[in-house]
Amino acid sequence: MKQLLLHKRGVTVQDVPAPAHDPFNILVEVSHSLISTGTEMATVQQSKDSILDKIKKRPQQVVKVLDSIRVRGVKRTLAIVQNMLDEYRPLGYSCTGVVLAVGEKVSKFKAGDRVACAGAALANHAEIVSVPENLAVKVPGTVTGKSAAFVTLGAIALQGVRRAEVRLGEVIAVIGLGLIGQITVQLLKASGCKVVGLDLDPARVRFAEKHGLDAGTSSPEELAKIVFNLTGGQGVDASILTASTSSSEPTRQAFELTRRKGKIVVVGAVGMELVRSPFYEKEQDFLISCSYGPGRYDPEYEKLGKDYPYGYVRWTENRNMAAFLDLIQNQKIEVEPLIGAEFKIEEAEKAYALLGEKSGQKPLAVILNYPAPDHPLTRDVGVSRIGASIYDGRSDLKTAQIRLGLIGFGNFVKATHLPNIRNLKEKLKIIGVCASNGNSVATAGRQLQAAIMTTDYKALIQDPRVDAVLIATRHDKHAKMAEDALKAGKHVYLEKPLALEIAELDSLDAMLKGLSTPPTLVVGFNRRYAPLMKKLYPHLAKRGGPIVAHYRVNAGELPANHWTKTFEGGGRLRGEACHMIDLFQAIVGYPLKGIMVSAAGKKEQDTTRPDENFSAQLTYQDGSLCNLVYTSLGNPNLPKEYIEIHWDGKSAVLEDFSRLTIFGENKKTDGMPQDKGHLAALEVFANAIANGVPFPTPWANLYETTQAAIELDKEVWGRIPT
Secondary structure: OEEEEEEOOEEEEEEOOOOOOOOOEEEEEEEEEEEOOOHHHHHHHHHOOOHHHHHHHOHHHHHHHHHHHHHHOHHHHHHHHHHHHOOOEEOOOEEEEEEEEEOOOOOOOOOOOEEEEEOOOOOOOEOEEEEEHHHEEEOOOOOOHHHHOOHHHHHHHHHHHHHHOOOOOOEEEEEOOOHHHHHHHHHHHHOOOEEEEEOOOHHHHHHHHHOOOOEEEOOHHHHHHHHHHHHOOOOEEEEEEOOOEOOOHHHHHHHHHEEEEEEEEEOOOEOOOOOHHHHHHHOOEEEEOOOOOOOOOOHHHHOOOOOOOOOOOOOOHHHHHHHHHHHHHOOOOOOHHHEEEEEEHHHHHHHHHHHOOOOOOOOOEEEEEOOOOOOOOOOEEEOOOOOHHHHOOOOOOOOOOEEEEEEOOOHHHHHHHHHHHHHOOOOEEEEEEEOOOHHHHHHHHHHHOOOEEEOOHHHHHOOOOOOEEEEOOOHHHHHHHHHHHHHOOOEEEEOOOOOOOHHHHHHHHHHHHOOOOOOOEEEOOHHHHOHHHHHHHHHHHOOOOOOEEEEEEEOOOOOOOOHHHOOOOOOHHHHHHHHHHHHHHHHHOOOEEEEEEEEOOOOOOOOOOHHHOEEEEEEEOOOOEEEEEEEOOOOOOOOOEEEEEEEOOEEEEEEOOOEEEEEOOOOEEEEOOOOOOHHHHHHHHHHHHHOOOOOOOOHHHHHHHHHHHHHHHHHHHHOOOO
16 A cells, blocks of 8 residues: 655655554545644654754753663664664554444444544554544544544644633634644634634735634734733633744743633643743633543553543543534534645655745645555565575575564664674574554565565465564564464564463463474573573582572663553563563572562552562572562662572672672672673574474473463552552
8 A cells, every 4th residue: 555654865655565453443444634734744844854953852862872872882772773764654643534444342433434533653644544443533424535634633623722611702812823723713713702813924814814713913912902902901811822833932922912810722832931920920721732632642542442431521532533523514614725735645745845845825734635546455565675596495494594574663673683683694584574554564674675564464474485483562462473473383583471361371382282393482581591691500500509589670660651551561560570580480490389479659659550669579499589679760870680699608690781790609700791682582593493492491481480470460469558
């Protein structure tokens, strides 16, 4: 299918795979999409910035780069940055079309429904999009596709009006008469308000006056006079800021224009360096309007389709979208006059060139049209950049490169696995890549010169050209994908965790036990393969008694809505602490006997999650005792991981996988750049395939580690102190 993508060289229309099926999403064949002439054009302009300009605008990214240099070194960090700059990114977040298919968890839609869709990186400029249920609404019968394509911008404007809590007869100022400002004017008129407006472009003021604006100007001083005369010097009841500027002048002016105890609502991206006295003396309310409305940025609402109770949250983002289309249906507002140009998707580059011109009158809104394709849209795109000889029959994996397919192309794959695979180029060759969306596949396929590009992981694992797969998707998909790949006879390197639920683990267990000759399975518990751990193992092998070990993890804080804390990640105990449990197993070498856990925090404290602030004690059948302290509350300047191991009058200290000191044998210290064993784990995988070894780490150990992590997680949520 065709999709509009943003690359460092500019906007481009590419042939990419159609998006993957998702149980919570609907697949929509797009008929129209709207170019946001403000937000999208700002993104396009930023893509042209020099690296220095990007650094100036995003100083927080500099800290991440410096941290990466400290951990990975300059060369690898520069490669990561270059790969990021070379990415293809989607554009667009408002479109309309017809439902092609619905996921099994979807209840509101069926194939054939006309829908309007919202969401950055979801409702893109593409022939087919995959959108969650709560980010789509049905289009009323007489609303045209062109009008329905405004749904996202309409919801944003409507939420700003709701935040202002306007009433009949009130006087409202709209500062910034771009696309959202124009819609806001119409919404306010439909609400029975008098509307005054300001925009530095006189043409936009004139346009707004034809569509509901009672009075407008391009002069801030003139607007102040208009407001004084209209309100008898009292000031407007509310000001809605829909401008887009880094200047704080529009915000300051809004405080001056607004009456005592009035409201100022920020919808657009404006500067907010404020002077306290005007709004303090008037006791005004200063409010931010969050995008489309309640539910935005909440993964439970947006991804899982969990609605908020109607009686408590009347206007969610989904209800705002539906209400906006109803206003169009009932002819209360009209958006098609805002359309200044239309282009077919194949001509989208011309649309952005028009909007990027420095001179001339730019259109307020631009619509992209999607003519019905004359061929079925495919989930796969192939590129012929690899010699055909690599596909002649199934290779002898003892001597030839293992033909590898990547399933998932996130930051971890790009920053860690790709450099390591290149280091193992004599053993591994990437020939295919699968990601959930077309732009990720387009980026990966072209960077890696992959012969197979798809959004359907089953197509990859069923392809006879693929010998093995590396699965690095979000955690909730791991077990199912690994099971399907192993059933298909593919060797599997599966990033941790192995599974998030016992049922998934047991399903894998039953499947593997039913195979007479299982393919190779390696789970990305890489710490057991770290070079400094390999130096420690010979000392532990000589022990005569039990081990006492302490493992402290200063995990760092993650945003509350980070995906690892959602259903996709399973939480940090299941998703990351399984690493530490596996390392204990590697150190001890005996089966688990018992587990105990305690959590920090209180039930009423939402900010302290028990699965990222806990202490777990694991005992083993040989009498060994291992203690894991995992916290997100520590200082980021403290190194992340610290391990102490004690046995037979000897001790070892491993500091962040870069320094190992052994006491009791003439105190030997080894130091090196941090290496947590990622490269070594991949090499173990390649060697195991070549030598026909199905489980370099015994399956029983993988099962035990995963089971322990799941049980500890269940326990930790049930033992929060009150």
